[in-house]
Amino acid sequence: MPTPEHHRATNGAETWKVRFRLDRKATSRTFTSDAGANAFVKLLADVGPKRAVEVLDARNTVAEGTLTVEQWCTKHIDALSGVQKDTLDKYRSYVKNDLGKLAAMPITAVMDDDVSAWVNELAKKIWRGKPVSGKTVKNKHGFLSAAFKRAEARGLVPSNPCHGTTLPRTIKEPMTPLAVPEYLRFRESFTPHWQPLVQTLFETGLRWGEATALQVGDLDLKAVDAAGDPAPTLRIERAWKKSGKLGPP
Numbered sequence: 001m002p003t004p005e006h007h008r009a010t011n012g013a014e015t016w017k018v019r020f021r022l023d024r025k026a027t028s029r030t031f032t033s034d035a036g037a038n039a040f041v042k043l044l045a046d047v048g049p050k051r052a053v054e055v056l057d058a059r060n061t062v063a064e065g066t067l068t069v070e071q072w073c074t075k076h077i078d079a080l081s082g083v084q085k086d087t088l089d090k091y092r093s094y095v096k097n098d099l100g101k102l103a104a105m106p107i108t109a110v111m112d113d114d115v116s117a118w119v120n121e122l123a124k125k126i127w128r129g130k131p132v133s134g135k136t137v138k139n140k141h142g143f144l145s146a147a148f149k150r151a152e153a154r155g156l157v158p159s160n161p162c163h164g165t166t167l168p169r170t171i172k173e174p175m176t177p178l179a180v181p182e183y184l185r186f187r188e189s190f191t192p193h194w195q196p197l198v199q200t201l202f203e204t205g206l207r208w209g210e211a212t213a214l215q216v217g218d219l220d221l222k223a224v225d226a227a228g229d230p231a232p233t234l235r236i237e238r239a240w241k242k243s244g245k246l247g248p249p
Contacts, residue, residue: 001045004037022049029056046101047117055109069110069144070095070103072156076147084248086241094140098122102144107151112161115144123168134170141167200234209240210249 004016016037019028031037043052067075073095077088095103102110102118122137145162152160178186187198201211218235225231239249 002041004031004034004041006034018044020044020049022053029053047114051113054111055105055114066106066108067156068103069105069107070099072107072151073099073144073147076150079150084241086243086247089243091143094143098140099144107148107157110148110157110161112164115141115161115165118144119165119167134168138167141165204234206234206236207239207249210236210238213238213240213246 002018002020004018007015007017009015014032016031016034017028018031018037018040019026021027029040031040040052040056043055046052047055074092077091077095080088080091100118100121102114105114119137119141122132122140123134125132127136141162145160145165148157148160148162151157183202187195187202190198197211200206201208204211214234214236218237220233220235223231223233236249238246241247
């Protein structure tokens with residue numbers, strides 16, 4: 001890894017030169033700050049000389065005031081409407097924890113291969129002892145794509161660099177449902193007080209946050225089907241959220 005070379009001119013001006021090889025030829029870039037030089041050294045290590053030079057040139061031609069990916073994604077979240085607080089909090093966690101090397105890049109400098117590299121890094125992450133699922137990567141990529149779509153619509157970027165990204169897939173083992181005798185044995189392992197809840201969960205497929213948010217008025221014991229036969233129904237109109245509050249299911 002190259003080390004920035006510090007130079008001080010006779011007039012006191014300081015510069016830092018980074019020497020490296022590009023297409024087998026010796027070349028260099030000069031910076032006016034130690035931080036800028038070391039950031040470029042890190043970029044060389046992260047993405048290689050060719051891409052590092054492209055990013056550097058793009059940054060040098062960025063118009064004053066251009067937002068970084070982190071700044072724009074935050075602005076995008078603040079502009080969203082009709083979105084539940086839990087979802088907004090999830091998006092903010094993406095910005096805080098998952099943007100990686102994209103975070104500090106100006107939005108005009110991000111290219112499709114930057115997004116692909118970011119997706120590949122996400123897919124390598126470990127969550128609770130296992131690699132993150134393809135669905136998780138897809139969700140985070142979808143958020144970033146929506147942010148760039150807004151930037152594209154406003155004319156801030158020429159195109160959405162998230163278009164066409166190949167996303168990883170998670171191959172899951174098929175579910176093995178319990179046989180009726182197994183289910184009955186499982187239900188009977190609970191005390192009589194809890195058996196109706198267990199039965200409701202199994203026979204309706206309700207999520208825990210939906211089942212525990214049910215109210216008496218959600219149950220209609222007098223409902224009938226098209227043939228006039230009894231068909232008791234449950235209306236699922238609310239669910240517990242991570243915030244501890246009730247919201248739409």
